[in-house]
Amino acid sequence: MSDAGSDALLEASGVTRLFGGVRAVDDVDFKLRRGTVHGLIGPNGAGKTTLLNVIAGALALSGGALRFCGHDMARRSSAERARMGVRRTFQNVKLFADMTAVDNVAVGLHASTRCGFFGAVLRTPRCSREEHSIRERCIEALRFVGLDGRAQTRAGALPYGHRRLLEIARAVVAMPLVILLDEPAAGLNEIEARHISQLISSIRDAGMSVVLVEHHMDVVMQVCDEVTVLNHGRRLASGTPAQIRGNPEVIEAYLGRPADTPDARA
Amino acid sequence: MLSFAQFLDLLVGGVAIGCVYSLVALGFAMIMRATNIIHFAQGEVMMLGAMCALTSLWLIPALPLVGVLAVAMLSSGIVAMTMELAVYRTLRRRRVGLMNVITATVGMSILCMNAARLIWGSEPLRFPELFASQAYSFAGLRISAQLFWVMVMGIAIMLALQLFLNHTRTGILMQAMAQDAEAAQLMGANETRMTAYTFGLAGLMAGAAGVMLGSMFFAFFEMGFITGLKGFVAAILGGIGSITGAMLGGILFGLLETFSAVFLSSAYKDGIGMLLLIAILLFLPDGLVGLWQRRS
Amino acid sequence: MGSSVCGSGAPSTTCVRMIPKFASEVRRVLANFGIGTLVLFGLFVVPWIETDKFILHVLSLIAIASIAAMGLQVLLGYSGQLSIGQGAFYGIGAYASAILTVNVGVPFPIALLLAGTAAALASLLMVPITRLTGAYLAVATLGFSILIYLVLKNEEWLTGGSFGFIGIPRPTLFGFVLRHPMHSYYLCAGVAALAYFLLARIDGTRFGRAINAIRQDADAAAASGINVTFYKSQCFVIAAFAAGIAGSLYAHEVRYLAPNDFSFWKSIEILIMVIVGGMGSLPGAVLGASLVVGVPELLRELGDYRMPAFGAILIATMLFGEGGLAALCRGIARGFGAVLGRIVPSWQPRKMLP
Numbered sequence: 001m002s003d004a005g006s007d008a009l010l011e012a013s014g015v016t017r018l019f020g021g022v023r024a025v026d027d028v029d030f031k032l033r034r035g036t037v038h039g040l041i042g043p044n045g046a047g048k049t050t051l052l053n054v055i056a057g058a059l060a061l062s063g064g065a066l067r068f069c070g071h072d073m074a075r076r077s078s079a080e081r082a083r084m085g086v087r088r089t090f091q092n093v094k095l096f097a098d099m100t101a102v103d104n105v106a107v108g109l110h111a112s113t114r115c116g117f118f119g120a121v122l123r124t125p126r127c128s129r130e131e132h133s134i135r136e137r138c139i140e141a142l143r144f145v146g147l148d149g150r151a152q153t154r155a156g157a158l159p160y161g162h163r164r165l166l167e168i169a170r171a172v173v174a175m176p177l178v179i180l181l182d183e184p185a186a187g188l189n190e191i192e193a194r195h196i197s198q199l200i201s202s203i204r205d206a207g208m209s210v211v212l213v214e215h216h217m218d219v220v221m222q223v224c225d226e227v228t229v230l231n232h233g234r235r236l237a238s239g240t241p242a243q244i245r246g247n248p249e250v251i252e253a254y255l256g257r258p259a260d261t262p263d264a265r266a
Numbered sequence: 267m268l269s270f271a272q273f274l275d276l277l278v279g280g281v282a283i284g285c286v287y288s289l290v291a292l293g294f295a296m297i298m299r300a301t302n303i304i305h306f307a308q309g310e311v312m313m314l315g316a317m318c319a320l321t322s323l324w325l326i327p328a329l330p331l332v333g334v335l336a337v338a339m340l341s342s343g344i345v346a347m348t349m350e351l352a353v354y355r356t357l358r359r360r361r362v363g364l365m366n367v368i369t370a371t372v373g374m375s376i377l378c379m380n381a382a383r384l385i386w387g388s389e390p391l392r393f394p395e396l397f398a399s400q401a402y403s404f405a406g407l408r409i410s411a412q413l414f415w416v417m418v419m420g421i422a423i424m425l426a427l428q429l430f431l432n433h434t435r436t437g438i439l440m441q442a443m444a445q446d447a448e449a450a451q452l453m454g455a456n457e458t459r460m461t462a463y464t465f466g467l468a469g470l471m472a473g474a475a476g477v478m479l480g481s482m483f484f485a486f487f488e489m490g491f492i493t494g495l496k497g498f499v500a501a502i503l504g505g506i507g508s509i510t511g512a513m514l515g516g517i518l519f520g521l522l523e524t525f526s527a528v529f530l531s532s533a534y535k536d537g538i539g540m541l542l543l544i545a546i547l548l549f550l551p552d553g554l555v556g557l558w559q560r561r562s
Numbered sequence: 563m564g565s566s567v568c569g570s571g572a573p574s575t576t577c578v579r580m581i582p583k584f585a586s587e588v589r590r591v592l593a594n595f596g597i598g599t600l601v602l603f604g605l606f607v608v609p610w611i612e613t614d615k616f617i618l619h620v621l622s623l624i625a626i627a628s629i630a631a632m633g634l635q636v637l638l639g640y641s642g643q644l645s646i647g648q649g650a651f652y653g654i655g656a657y658a659s660a661i662l663t664v665n666v667g668v669p670f671p672i673a674l675l676l677a678g679t680a681a682a683l684a685s686l687l688m689v690p691i692t693r694l695t696g697a698y699l700a701v702a703t704l705g706f707s708i709l710i711y712l713v714l715k716n717e718e719w720l721t722g723g724s725f726g727f728i729g730i731p732r733p734t735l736f737g738f739v740l741r742h743p744m745h746s747y748y749l750c751a752g753v754a755a756l757a758y759f760l761l762a763r764i765d766g767t768r769f770g771r772a773i774n775a776i777r778q779d780a781d782a783a784a785a786s787g788i789n790v791t792f793y794k795s796q797c798f799v800i801a802a803f804a805a806g807i808a809g810s811l812y813a814h815e816v817r818y819l820a821p822n823d824f825s826f827w828k829s830i831e832i833l834i835m836v837i838v839g840g841m842g843s844l845p846g847a848v849l850g851a852s853l854v855v856g857v858p859e860l861l862r863e864l865g866d867y868r869m870p871a872f873g874a875i876l877i878a879t880m881l882f883g884e885g886g887l888a889a890l891c892r893g894i895a896r897g898f899g900a901v902l903g904r905i906v907p908s909w910q911p912r913k914m915l916p
Contacts, residue, residue: 056785082787094782096775106768107775111787113768117796120767121760131767170786304697353877365644366880368697369837372646373876376830380869491826495708498701533716540705547702548690 007034009209010055010086010178014064017047017054024050026233027064032178037200037210039224039241041217043254046230048213049091052180055211056088057081069177083111085177089167089184091213097156101147101166104155105138108170141173142166145199161192168199178209185216197222221245229253268528274407276524282413282482284520285420289475290497291504291512292427293346293468299444299507300464301358306371307349308472309494310378313487315342315473316480317386323394331396335419335477342473343466349374350465355458375491382487390484393477416478423474424513427467431509440464492536496523499543505553514554598759605751609744618743619815620859625750626811628851629757631835632844633804636761638833639842640770641797642777643692647703648832650710651681651802653824655809657714657721660730660819670733674810681806684710685798692794695780707829715821727819733811750811754848757804762844773797805832834872838879840886849887 010032017025025047032038040048053059055066057078066073073081082088087108096104113134119127142148145165150158155166164184171179181200185193193216200223203210214220220227220241227244229236231253237244244250268276290312297305318341319334329337353374357367397411431437442450443460451457476485479493500519504511522542527535550557609618634648659677662668668676691702714721721727733740733749740746764770772793775783784790813819831854839850854872879886 058781058785077784078781079784079787079789082785088785090782090785094779094785096778096782098778099771099774103771103774106771107783107786107788110768110772110775115768117764117769117800120769121763123763127767134768174787304701353881356881360881362880364696365638365642365841368644368700369833370877370880372830372833373873373880375873376876377870377873380873384867384870492708495701495704531716534712537709537712540708543705544691544702547694547698551698 008032009034009069010211011067012051012055012064013067015051015054015061015066016063017050017059018062023233025054025230028230028233028235030228030235032209032211033226034209035204035207036225037204037212037223039220039227040211040213040230041215041220041227041244042230042236045232047233048230049182050233051230052088052182052211052213056086056180082176086180087171087174087176087178088180089164089171089182091182091186093160093163093167095155095163095167095170097154099155100152101142101155101158101169102135102138102151104166105141105169105173106134108141108173109134109137112174137173138169141169144172144202145169146195161188164188164196165199168203172203172206172208175206176208178211179203180211180213182213183215184212185214185219188216193219271407274409276528277521278409278413278417280521280524281517282416282420282478282520283524284500284517285417285424286475286479286482286493286516287497287500287520288424288513288516289420289471289478290494291501291516292424292471292509294498294501295504295507295509295512296444296464296468298501299509300440300461301354303354303367303371304498305468306368306494307374307378308468308497309490309492310375310382311342311346311349311469311490312472312476312479312493312497313382313485313490314345314378314476315339315469316476316485316489317382317487318342319473319477320391320393320480320485321386327394331415334396335474338477339470339473342476343469345378346465346469346472347462350462351458354465355461375494379487379491386485386487388487390486392484393481396481412481416482419474419478423471427471428509430467436463440467492539495543496536496539499539499546502546502551503542503553505555508553508555511553511555518554602755605755608751609747613744615743618747620856622743622747622750622815623812623859624852624855625747625754626808626815627832627835627855628848629754629811630805630808630832631839631847631851632754632757632761633801633808634832634836635839635842635844635847636764636773636804637797637801638836639840639847640764640777641773641794643794643797644696644700645703645798645801646700646826646829646833647688647707647710648801648805649824649826649828649830650707651685651805652809652812652828652832653710653714653821654681654684655806656813656819656824657727657809658806659810660727660813661720663731663814664727664729670731670814671735674733674807677810677813678803678806681809682799682803685802686795688798688802689791689795692791692798704826704829707826711821711825714824721819721821724821728817730813730817730819732817733814746815750815753807753811757807758844758848761800761804769793834876838875838886840888840890843886843888846886846888849891853887 008031010030012028012030015025015028015030016023028047028051030040030051040051042048050059054061057073057076057080061074068081068084068086071084076084096107113130115127115130139148139151142151145168147162147165147169150162155163158166168181168184184200185196188196197219200210200212200219212220212224224241226238227241228238229244229247229250236253237247237250239247290308293308293311294305297303297308315338319338322337323329323334326333353370354367357370397415401408401410402414403409431441439450439453439455440460440463442453443455443457444464447457450460475493479489496519497516500515501512502515503519504513504515519539519542523535523538526538530538546553552559608621612618630648630652634645637643637645655677658680659673662673662676663670688703688706691699691706694702715723717723718725733746735749740749772783772788775786775788776790776793780790835850835854836847837850838853839848840846
């Protein structure tokens with residue numbers, strides 16, 4: 001499993017995150033290769049979302065190093081990382097409920113555009129053109145996730161599954177290098193989950209790389225090129241989905257007993 | 267430089283006014299812990315207690331200090347509980363946004379302040395002499411009787427509060443409620459009642475502060491505003507939501523203010539508090555208690 | 563339009579079909595020229611209808627207040643930052659304009675702009691404070707405005723302190739002194755209309771989306787690459803500039819300044835205008851300003867009960883809805899439309915008779 005790391009987009013080495021005395025993430029190594037979907041799985045409380053938050057910049061590193069395209073990320077705010085090309089979705093969908101779907105997506109393009117207060121108020125030609133192109137790109141992003149019919153709907157009025165899709169559209173619209181997805185399939189039914197899988201594959205095919213935290217094993221197995229398993233904050237295993245599926249330690253972590261010993265109640 | 271007598275004067279003065287700030291700060295801290303709101307009207311609660319106490323002194327000139335204190339504390343307690351039961355509880359039930367809650371407390375503050383102005387007028391009112399002698403002297407040092415008793419009262423009340431919170435069933439339930447409302451309710455605590463008691467307690471503290479402040483200076487309709495703000499500064503200096511922090515923060519702030527008024531312009535005395543407020547909010551948001559916790 | 567057709571004995575159905583056509587014509591005209599033009603026209607015409615000097619003076623004060631309120635609306639309603647410190651910038655603008663025109667001899671239009679700029683520059687001191695949120699921000703802005711108030715009160719050499727600043731000249735434009743209340747009404751209403759026009763354009767732009775996003779979810783906004791502190795600070799500057807402009811107009815309207823006019827209470831008044839008018843609504847800010855400034859002036863009998871009434875209004879507004887007057891008007895308009903629809907069924911196209 002040790003490839004040459006030359007195409008490593010995102011590299012976490014020895015990352016640790018403490019909460020008081022609790023080691024939520026403990027000395028974890030993690031590498032996202034360009035053009036891949038890398039799953040991050042583990043039982044509840046394993047530290048997956050915490051690791052994601054550290055990568056995104058929502059939480060600070062307690063120890064270790066984080067590099068993105070070779071740049072050291074430790075001191076950069078989440079807004080800076082977003083501008084550098086790392087976008088994300090949240091475990092509990094964070095949309096702007098009072099804005100329309102298309103405006104929500106437009107926020108995702110904020111960093112790629114330039115009109116400020118004076119451009120807005122004076123409606124300069126450059127800003128009008130920019131606004132127009134923003135609109136077009138947003139509709140495209142909505143079409144990409146399958147929401148183009150809902151462009152003018154208020155985000156707060158959308159059903160749950162569509163809200164998840166909308167959040168992905170917002171993350172995708174600027175075509176970032178890396179997208180961090182935090183349980184995008186949570187609470188979705190079979191059909192919706194399959195749609196998410198297809199969507200994630202399309203994202204990869206469009207040239208973006210994905211870190212996917214997920215509990216939905218079907219999604220993970222279908223779509224990931226590589227999977228890392230966390231348990232109790234530590235990295236348990238890394239490999240292809242097939243390798244992970246057969247790994248006895250992983251099975252034990254999930255099920256709580258050795259995989260091939262019969263139920264012993266002696 | 268200061269002579270020792272001057273230093274002692276400032277020290278006593280600082281601690282005395284600090285006790286006032288501590289009592290107001292305690293109110294902020296308790297309400298903050300229980301309901302997460304910053305009670306803008308807390309200063310007005312204090313003011314109303316002072317006014318009621320003054321009125322009782324007008325009606326019954328022979329009322330002893332204990333009686334005056336009792337009137338003030340009771341009135342403030344009732345006012346605070348009324349505010350909670352009449353307005354704040356409804357706001358919480360309706361899950362009204364934070365901005366609206368803050369605005370409502372601001373509105374409450376305006377209402378109380380101006381109602382007081384209507385009832386008692388705009389002129390500052392003097393408290394009659396509450397303390398027998400003018401100054402105590404021991405070991406060759408003189409301490410103003412008023413300041414001395416203010417300190418004693420303040421510390422006694424704060425100790426009583428600690429005893430209540432830690433050693434009575436209601437007090438412990440209130441603390442439990444502040445930490446985890448659901449669990450406390452499962453243990454039999456009634457949320458409405460507990461929150462009302464919290465406001466009532468905060469009011470009691472404020473009422474005592476009102477008498478103390480009024481006897482040291484004047485009572486007038488606006489007295490709650492700036493003192494309330496300073497009480498808030500003290501609360502966050504100590505660490506917002508921390509009872510011990512509020513007590514320490516108040517005394518510390520009182521000392522800081524008194525001593526800096528000597529060395530800086532006294533016209534800007536109130537400004538010191540405001541600068542401190544902004545500085546704490548920016549650089550020390552967890553207050554002194556937070557600093558201590560981080561060290562250990 | 564329809565009378566000859568109806569009067570000629572044509573079936574009543576033709577008449578009835580005319581009415582919805584008329585309605586849609588009216589709607590089209592309104593849409594093309596905008597309610598705005600109607601309002602502008604109305605504003606222009608007012609002094610010709612109402613010539614009482616006192617009322618014009620009050621209308622000028624309302625216009626001035628609405629400029630400050632609209633600035634706060636951008637800060638509070640759009641970007642979600644509760645500031646109880648606008649009174650300080652209002653005061654800085656007022657005193658700056660007074661000092662510049664009286665002591666330095668700067669012509670009024672320049673003093674007006676410089677006053678706004680002075681307030682805007684002072685608001686840059688607030689940039690560190692924009693990190694804070696909610697009640698902490700509110701209290702910090704309050705502390706800041708008290709500091710400014712103390713400076714205005716104590717620095718007598720600059721501001722005249724508690725003695726006040728007297729002898730502020732009337733506004734002059736290109737040498738023409740605006741002596742009559744009607745002239746200053748046009749000045750104030752004109753500046754207010756311009757402010758409204760400019761600030762209303764924020765909606766639907768990248769800037770407007772950014773501050774809206776920050777209000778609703780600052781973390782998600784940051785995760786999309788928005789520099790939250792930068793935009794929050796910009797809103798402070800905008801609000802301060804507006805308050806400064808308003809302060810300058812106020813100084814030249816009442817021509818006498820006292821520090822007590824720019825204390826905490828002024829900040830609260832401006833806040834009440836925005837809240838009662840409806841958070842997030844620019845027209846609401848104007849409505850709120852009209853209420854807060856207009857009603858007490860026109861009902862002087864309220865006297866001492868004015869402020870307690872305001873406190874009660876604030877509480878009531880919070881209890882019964884944050885939409886304020888703007889939402890009330892919208893509700894009334896909707897209700898009105900529904901009632902009309904029932905009285906004249908053919909206003910609703912579906913119900914056309916055959």
